[in-house]
Amino acid sequence: MSRRIMAVWCPALPIDRWWLCREDSDTRAGEPRDMPVVLAGETAHGPRITAVSPAAWHAGARESMLLADARALAPMLVVHPADPAGDRAFLESLALWAQRWGPWSALDPPDGLIVDVTGVAHLFGGEAALLADVRGCFAARHVSVRAAIAPTAGAAWALSHYGAPDRASLAADSDPMIALRDLPVAGLRLDHAVVVLLERLGLKTIGDLAAIGRPALARRFRDRRAPAANPLVRLDQLCGRAPEPILPVTATPVPLVQRRLTEPVRHRDLLDRVVADLATALARRLEAMGQGARRLELALWKVDGDVLRRPLELAAATRDPAHITRLFAHKLDDCDAGFGIELVRLSAPWAEPMALTQVDLEHAAQAHGTSLSACIDRLVVRLGGGAVAMPVPRASHMPERAQRWVAPDPGLAVQEELAFHTRPLKLLDRAEPIAVIYQAPDGLPRLFRWRGHVHEIARAEGPERIAPEWWREKAGARLRDYYRIEDSTGRRFWIYRRGIAGDGRGGAPEWFLHGLCG
Incomplete structure (x- = not known):
């Protein structure tokens, strides 16, 4: 066949x-x-x-x-x-959905699919009916599509992209080189630079390229090993003379458990009991797979046909039934059971490998719900995902840009900090201007006034000069000289002078207080 x-x-x-x-x-x-x-x-x-x-x-x-x-x-x-990431995920879902027409399917990024339909056309009434079914199913999903069938993936791709609308199939006994000779060279899936080069040489169609002898093409593109950069390789793949590896898309099984209730549930205590039972069953399934859940989804089917969904994203992989039940208890506070709930389903769309580990103090703490990841999960459920964040270091010498706020992740908390220079324990949200008296324009400060109080400087260390980030700042940005100082009462501050006298980038230097040291 x-x-x-x-x-x-x-x-x-x-x-x-x-x-x-x-x-x-x-x-x-x-x-x-x-x-x-x-x-x-x-x-x-x-x-x-x-x-x-x-x-x-x-x-x-x-x-x-x-x-x-x-x-x-x-x-x-x-x-x-x-x-682009969402488009890729959508294309992957289409690839799995397209397996209704063949035993396997593969991605053809960024906007195509490859489906093996060998020996299945008769199930749809022929290849023409199969293509009509493809167009109809995609149209029902409001996705515009062009499809074609050929003996090789290269020939099918060329027909779908550059073939005439009334010609969407290539017979198995036909020669693709002859049947597709009038299509442009771009139909060979070549890089744009190679297509431009061939067109400048007068080779605008596949037939023009096929008329050139193989030795000439081999000499011109002998250094091009990638198929998309070598027309000779693409011609061989078009005709089936060279293999073309295709990686099929396989569906990842989602751990899922559900309970179809004999009698609809309307009371909260009964629903909590069902959720706890499902959490225990899901934990067993995750343990058998060697995985832990990072994202959970609880779906409740009501008698009137309405479906309530409660998603939950975790800070770290877990399969602790008590912890999962406790988190969903807060998610169900606004649940309206109506005439009753007849089906409850708990799934883990996102799971990560989670090996069994030696029981230690951290495990005991997690059992009591006091571990860092458990604390983060409870805060997120109570306050909302946007209200909980954690700072992580960022490679920047500018103090106000040396960290960024991200979604809480206990794994990031153990990373080593960037060891640039010693920084104060507390940075002000915005550096505040201060008045400074110093012995010389470039010397150490002696007195400064901040928030109505005058501080006499007893000790000073510095300066630590920080240049502006030229790829972010304007051309006229000024240097900063930071000083760690201690006043006569023992309080320590972190101040800086913006600009140098006579630097030609503004008036006199300005002083600011940026942080408080311990």
């Missing part, structure tokens, strides 16, 4: 996904799809367009165009940030 490969191309995948996410929002549903929408991503030269809607394309916007240039042509553009 000859091999049959189907290539599926979603030419507007980012825009289609953006519309789907927008329609899922109740406040934005029902908006017209004729808005000129563009998705833009940050680059070194400013925001650049990565995807355009049909209305934006007709208004003059194009992919890879700077957003400023596009807005000059079409001021009415609706701009939203691009999300």
Whole structure:
């Protein structure tokens, strides 16, 4: 049986996904799809367009165009940030969903799929009916698509991207080199620089390239080992003379347990008992898999058909039933059971490897709910995810940029700090100006006035000179000289002088108090 490969191309995948996410929002549903929408991503030269809607394309916007240039042509553009990671996750979900048409499927980044349909076309009534079913299913999901079937993945890809709309299948006994000779050389999945080079040489179609002898192509591209940079390799893959490894997408089993209740549950104490039972069952399943849950989802099916979902994200992997039950107890405070709940499901969409470890003091502390990760989980549940954060070091000599706030993660707390220089125990949210008396413009300070009090400096250490970050600051930014000082009463401060007398970047130097030492 000859091999049959189907290539599926979603030419507007980012825009289609953006519309789907927008329609899922109740406040934005029902908006017209004729808005000129563009998705833009940050680059070194400013925001650049990565995807355009049909209305934006007709208004003059194009992919890879700077957003400023596009807005000059079409001021009415609706701009939203691009999300490559979300697009990739959406494509992976489409790859798993596409296995309804074949035994395996693979990704063809950034916007395509490869599906093996060998020996399955007769189940749909032939290849034409199979392709029609593909278009109909994608249209039902509001995703535009072009699909084609050929003996090799390269030939199917070329047909789906550059073939005529009425020609979406290539017979198994046909020669791809002859059947696809009129398609452009870009149909060989070559790098853009190679396509431009071939077109400058007058080789604009696959037939033109095939007419060149193999020795000439081998000499010209003998140093190109990557398939996308070597037309000879791509020609061999197109015709099936060279193997093309394809990595299928496999579904990761999600640990899941559920209980279908004999009688609908309406009372909270009974629901807590069911959740505790499910947490124990899920912990056993996670232990058998050698994993711990990082994200949990509790779904409650009500008698009237409504589904209540309560997600929960954990600071560290766990499979402690008591801890999971305690966290979900807070999530169910606003649960309205209505006429009753008849099905409860608990799943762990995100799980990490978690090996069995020797019981120690930390394990005993975790059993009582006093470990760092358990404390973080309880704070997040009570206060909300946006209200809990932790500082982590960042590679910057500027004190106000030497740390950043991230989502709490106990694993980050054990990392070594950046050992630049000694920093005070407390930094002010914003450096406060002070008045300083010093012996010489570049000498040590003698007195300073802060918040209405005069402090006589008994000891001083410094300066520690910090230059501005030239890639962030303006050209006229001034140097900073930091001093660790102690006044006559024993209090210690961290002050700095911004600028040097006569540096040509402003007036007289300015003094600020930035921190308090222990």
